Amino acid sequence: MYLYYIFRRKGKMKWKNIIVTAGLTGLLLTGCGSYQEEELESSTAGTQQQGDTEEIAANTPFGRYPETIEYTLGKMVSSDGNGLPNGDTYEDNPYTRYLKEKINVQNRDVIEGRTDGYDEVTAMTILQGNLPDVMVIDNYQYLKIMVEKGLIEDLTPYYEKCASDRMKEIYNSYGASIFQNVMFDGKMMALPETNIYSQSDLLWVRQDWLDKLGLEGPKTMQDIETIIQQFIEKDPGNNGAGNTVGLVFDSNLLSAYNYSADLLFTYKGAHLRRWIQQEDGTVVYGSITPQAKAGLEYVRNLYERKIVDNNFLFYTSETNDELVINGQCGAFFGKWWAPNSPLMQAKEKNPEAEWMPYLIQTNEDGSTSFSLEKPSGKFVVVRKGYEHPEIIMKINSVLFDDLRYEDEGMQEIAAYYQNNIDVTARPCVINVDYSDALTRCYEKLTQVFNGRLDPEELPLLEHAYYEECKIYLEDPAHASSESWAAYQSRITACKALFNGNLDPVDSAFWGETDTMEEKWEELEALEKEVFLKIILGEQPLEYFDQFVEEWKQQGGETITNEINQYIQNDKAVSILMKN
Numbered sequence: 001m002y003l004y005y006i007f008r009r010k011g012k013m014k015w016k017n018i019i020v021t022a023g024l025t026g027l028l029l030t031g032c033g034s035y036q037e038e039e040l041e042s043s044t045a046g047t048q049q050q051g052d053t054e055e056i057a058a059n060t061p062f063g064r065y066p067e068t069i070e071y072t073l074g075k076m077v078s079s080d081g082n083g084l085p086n087g088d089t090y091e092d093n094p095y096t097r098y099l100k101e102k103i104n105v106q107n108r109d110v111i112e113g114r115t116d117g118y119d120e121v122t123a124m125t126i127l128q129g130n131l132p133d134v135m136v137i138d139n140y141q142y143l144k145i146m147v148e149k150g151l152i153e154d155l156t157p158y159y160e161k162c163a164s165d166r167m168k169e170i171y172n173s174y175g176a177s178i179f180q181n182v183m184f185d186g187k188m189m190a191l192p193e194t195n196i197y198s199q200s201d202l203l204w205v206r207q208d209w210l211d212k213l214g215l216e217g218p219k220t221m222q223d224i225e226t227i228i229q230q231f232i233e234k235d236p237g238n239n240g241a242g243n244t245v246g247l248v249f250d251s252n253l254l255s256a257y258n259y260s261a262d263l264l265f266t267y268k269g270a271h272l273r274r275w276i277q278q279e280d281g282t283v284v285y286g287s288i289t290p291q292a293k294a295g296l297e298y299v300r301n302l303y304e305r306k307i308v309d310n311n312f313l314f315y316t317s318e319t320n321d322e323l324v325i326n327g328q329c330g331a332f333f334g335k336w337w338a339p340n341s342p343l344m345q346a347k348e349k350n351p352e353a354e355w356m357p358y359l360i361q362t363n364e365d366g367s368t369s370f371s372l373e374k375p376s377g378k379f380v381v382v383r384k385g386y387e388h389p390e391i392i393m394k395i396n397s398v399l400f401d402d403l404r405y406e407d408e409g410m411q412e413i414a415a416y417y418q419n420n421i422d423v424t425a426r427p428c429v430i431n432v433d434y435s436d437a438l439t440r441c442y443e444k445l446t447q448v449f450n451g452r453l454d455p456e457e458l459p460l461l462e463h464a465y466y467e468e469c470k471i472y473l474e475d476p477a478h479a480s481s482e483s484w485a486a487y488q489s490r491i492t493a494c495k496a497l498f499n500g501n502l503d504p505v506d507s508a509f510w511g512e513t514d515t516m517e518e519k520w521e522e523l524e525a526l527e528k529e530v531f532l533k534i535i536l537g538e539q540p541l542e543y544f545d546q547f548v549e550e551w552k553q554q555g556g557e558t559i560t561n562e563i564n565q566y567i568q569n570d571k572a573v574s575i576l577m578k579n
Contacts, residue, residue, distance in 0.1 A: 058162075071388065075112060076115050094217075096281055102398050122137050135380070153383070155392070174375050182567055193376050193432065195374060199438070204343065214301055219361055220361050228247060246309045248312055253272065260333055267363050271371045274505065359496045396432055414460060420464070444490060469483070519559065
């Protein structure tokens with residue numbers, strides 16, 4: 001029914017196998033015909049040569065197949081490939097060439113879907129039951145459906161055999177929560193992506209505008225209010241009256257990327273859409289707390305004063321990017337990597353624009369409280385019946401262990417890192433790294449620049465960033481936007497983060513209960529509608545109290561009880577195991 005709803009709301013679509021025309025936004029498809037019906041000679045090549053080599057390859061992280069294993073792949077991409085250099089494609093680039101050299105595997109992309117239309121691509125693929133050999137998905141509901149329909153392989157034995165020791169160490173750095181959404185009846189049904197920790201939003205500000213107006217860099221929310229008001233009234237960017245906007249953020253309020261309103265709510269002690277553990281050990285949904293009401297009151301006040309841009313509801317992330325790039329927005333909440341996008345593009349358009357990051361204090365003790373993101377948002381699955389389900393473990397072991405930490409000769413890939421080339425060039429798209437990867441990288445880079453570490457001792461990724469940062473430091477005035485972005489993200493932003501006093505708050509639960517499966521979509525829609533109406537002034541603040549009661553009655557209270565029961569049972573099991 002869920003899949004049916006998606007297609008009904010999108011209108012009528014026609015398709016044959018996986019080939020779709022303009023009905024899916026941003027969809028790029030390659031190849032033709034039904035890829036599951038085709039018998040690819042290269043996909044069965046491994047069976048043509050028996051022996052110890054193949055046995056080793058199929059049961060170890062880095063063993064090389066004697067014959068090329070070609071696999072069909074479905075993935076999201078960030079562009080149509082035009083941004084890839086030197087004629088590279090998503091099937092032929094430094095990553096795919098490295099994988100072919102090391103373990104002799106080759107992807108054949110049958111789905112290359114733009115991020116904004118990828119849910120529809122996934123839904124259609126499930127409806128047809130015609131999965132590629134390997135597929136990336138970014139929707140937990142679809143993962144569940146694939147499991148329920150028996151469309152994908154149990155990856156448990158292959159993780160044990162073909163995930164390298166370092167890969168397992170990386171996943172273990174997140175604790176059990178990283179596997180919470182991929183385990184079904186004790187079986188690992190997908191390989192999860194990892195979202196690294198220590199990622200409080202920073203306020204990225206036009207430093208040249210601050211300097212022009214004689215303003216100090218912000219430390220508190222009150223500072224932000226003053227700065228934004230001055231930007232709007234005095235127009236240091238010479239945009240013309242009414243053309244300089246205030247804070248812009250995602251219409252969903254929260255975002256795992258830039259333009260999140262998270263800190264505006266944590267300033268009032270609220271952690272929206274997180275399950276917060278209270279002093280008595282019980283868990284409450286953060287969006288129905290008194291702190292959430294206080295956060296709404298604060299954001300509503302900012303909206304009334306136009307500190308928050310009054311058109312934010314109509315903006316997409318692309319619109320927000322354009323406002324930043326065009327110089328109409330002088331401050332926004334963004335991640336440490338915001339220099340890579342959109343600020344690198346802003347720098348290219350206006351080299352005189354200077355952007356600086358500031359960590360904003362949300363608590364009275366000077367610390368910054370922020371909501372940790374979900375440990376994993378993307379997953380890689382393998383089609384049921386595919387004869388080489390181990391390859392995704394091998395692919396990721398090669399890319400995130402062997403390549404990153406052991407191989408020092410891959411200048412092509414280093415250039416991809418240095419020049420901020422499309423990360424979706426990696427076959428399986430996902431990123432796998434230590435939970436404290438950002439801290440590790442920053443510490444290594446600062447050690448090199450302080451003369452305490454030889455740059456040649458840096459792993460591949462860190463060495464690539466070091467080279468770009470060095471270029472920037474040698475001549476900041478003439479450095480490329482790529483070098484500027486590398487330094488601002490890996491040094492300046494990280495310095496702001498790690499010199500601050502961070503107070504991260506994690507969700508006590510990231511899974512899904514039985515009632516959540518049935519009711520959560522409606523509850524999320526209710527929450528968004530009510531919150532936006534209050535912020536926009538369409539409903540009084542007291543409307544929040546009515547929302548809380550409706551939320552509980554429509555399944556929220558049952559879900560809360562289910563989660564508390566789950567946590568209590570989990571604790572009991574942990575105590576039993578310790579004893």
